[in-house]
Amino acid sequence: MGFDGAKESFPGRIKDVTIGATAEQGGTRGKRVVVGGSNGLPFHKWESEMPHVPAVAMDVVDTERMVPDVLHGTLGALAKEPVEWARKCQEWGADMLVLKLASANPEEENRPVEACEALVKEVLKSVQLPLLVYGCGSEEKDAKLMEAVSNAGRGERLFLGLAEEKAYKSITAAAMANGHGVVAFSNLDINLAKQINILLLDFGMKPENILMDPLMAPLGMGLEYSYSVIERLRTGALVGDPVLQVPIICDCSCAWTVPEVLEEAPQKGPQLQRGVHWESITAEAAMVAGADIVILRHPETVAKVKAATAELRGGA
């Protein structure tokens, strides 16, 4: 008898990645956040090291368009005031912020680069949290936008996103110019996730400057695909594939786009609380599969997820 044999160890280890820079490193953040570093399956504390619990990021979107009605009660006027929204996230206990510059999209508001750049500066001035900045998804616009953002955040060790297989050079060059990192995005496929990391490394990006986003599909909308892709990415890294030994970031705010959250449907319980559970369970699945950072939208989810990571981490 005895189950020592049931303990499993792996040769690989996820790299430590640091987000944000304090005055000591030439930035102005109140603290830095380190993620990764684990050499075992998520929360398997009895057989491996997990030096950092998954960090909680909150997203701030610079356009009301992306905030569904169900969240208006929570975010209210904040949806129009990204700087104020960012301040609130700090109060709500976020470890870091993801500023999504969706309004730069030429198909939508088409906000000029200068205005976005000013917003980034304002957020950096108003909030002490480490910052990730995402572009609008238009390759051409993001090329200019990310260059401006990179300069605006010089010294802050931002992470810029999203670098994709078809559009990674300008954003990666922008990040490298000022010592920032990038978020490498791939579309629910373990091979594509590996491919974008290889492209970034070949381009000259250092591995400690990369976070990978393999696309978190929300609960009920393909979560199982993401769950398995993340599990496979993490085991691939642990058995020794150096290209995959990069922390994983999962955007769980996608829960607020799910039709089952956006419908009233009283037989499925009060809408807002259902949404909070939807986002929490999405995040829990992401973390159990291997996420090192989860991006959340609702403050109650933040509290739930923080309690969950503390309990999963246990006393040790």
Place this chain on the structure above:
Amino acid sequence: MPTAMEIYKLLPKKNCGECKFPTCLAFAMQLANLKVALEACPYVSPEAKAALEESGAPPVRLVTFGAGESAAKTGDETQLFRHDKTFYHPTVLGLVLDCAQGLDKVRAGLDDVKGLVFERVGQQVRVDAVAVKQSVASADVFAEAAEAACSQALPVVLMSEDAKAMAGAAAKCKSRPLLYKATPANIDAMVEVAKSSGCPLVIGGAPNLDELGHLAEKAKKAGVQDIVLEPAASTAAELLQNMTTIRRAAIRKKHRPLGYPTIAVLGRSQSDQLRGALGVMKYSSIVLMDDLPREFVYPLMALRQNIFTDPQVPIQVKPGLYTVGEPTEKSPVMFTTNFSLTYFTVRADIEKSKMPAWLLVVDTEGQSVMTAFAAGKLTPESVAKAIETEKVKEKSKRNEIVIPGMVSRMSGKLNELTEMKVTVGSRESSGIPKMMRTLSQ
């Protein structure tokens, strides 16, 4: 499963051929591949038979409770990760009803549970068990509550550590309830109740997994085969460690004393809800909770559906003509495939445009647009056929169909077959809102 050589060593080695295979080795190879049953050999010794049955048993025993169509199946899992094959038996979710609240409350609780049924992506999902807990109630009240629960078409768990009360309650139930639970303090008496009632038994209360395995072995030797294990799970970390260790011991080490389904009995707090979701993902065969508010249980059931989806079979939506918003005769028609992820993505992007549309879902056996097109499962012919079967031309009088940009190559042929104007849409679903604005009104 044992290898052919291991099996061969246990066979009579007569090469008599009565099993229809020329030699005992050939028969052993068939056995190892599960192609034949051991009964085909008339000369196998009882000892060999017992040994082979033991080693051929599944790593996690299948334990069923309840009766008829609603019976709950637990265990019989073969994997640690769903992507390695699949998880077979979705976590059974149950509500605990405490007899201390009185029989009326228990009866009302039974009705509540029966009402927790939802339709989700074409499947009926529900809370699938109910647990009746004696707590401070008398044995008579417990038995009466048990009887009321067992008369419903729901699998039942009886919860008491008093063997006498358990025997009384089990006697009132014809639907094979799960008995919860035997502990180091009452195991002998509880094993007797399980044996005489023929009910499966939960074993718990052990200080560690070694002890839990010993108790299970003890019950098995005394004649109880259908066992469910309850490891300590007072925190999420403990639940994860114990459930993972049990599943690994059973599957990787074929460690028989832990080769059983598992149960987690949780309360109603936020931490319990966290552990409930964790249990669904990490190897709890049964999760019982004191409270299942709709806004929590609905997403929890969505999680269960997701995790227990067979990764080898894509999830599909029913082919047909769907409405987005309230389309009229003037609204555009688009088509996509019946791979659920594709469908939901396309649907969400059409909704973003805030313009009503008809969405024709073509049967591609659950493949995405590009995969189905490459595999010949999405052809101008199949689209034309769907247009006809779904009477698309009657619903929209535009005489136009918008096709995914990825399959622009089918434009000509589709136009020929349907005589509809074919408009090539965006390559990516995300381009749909912009594309829709360019469609003539």
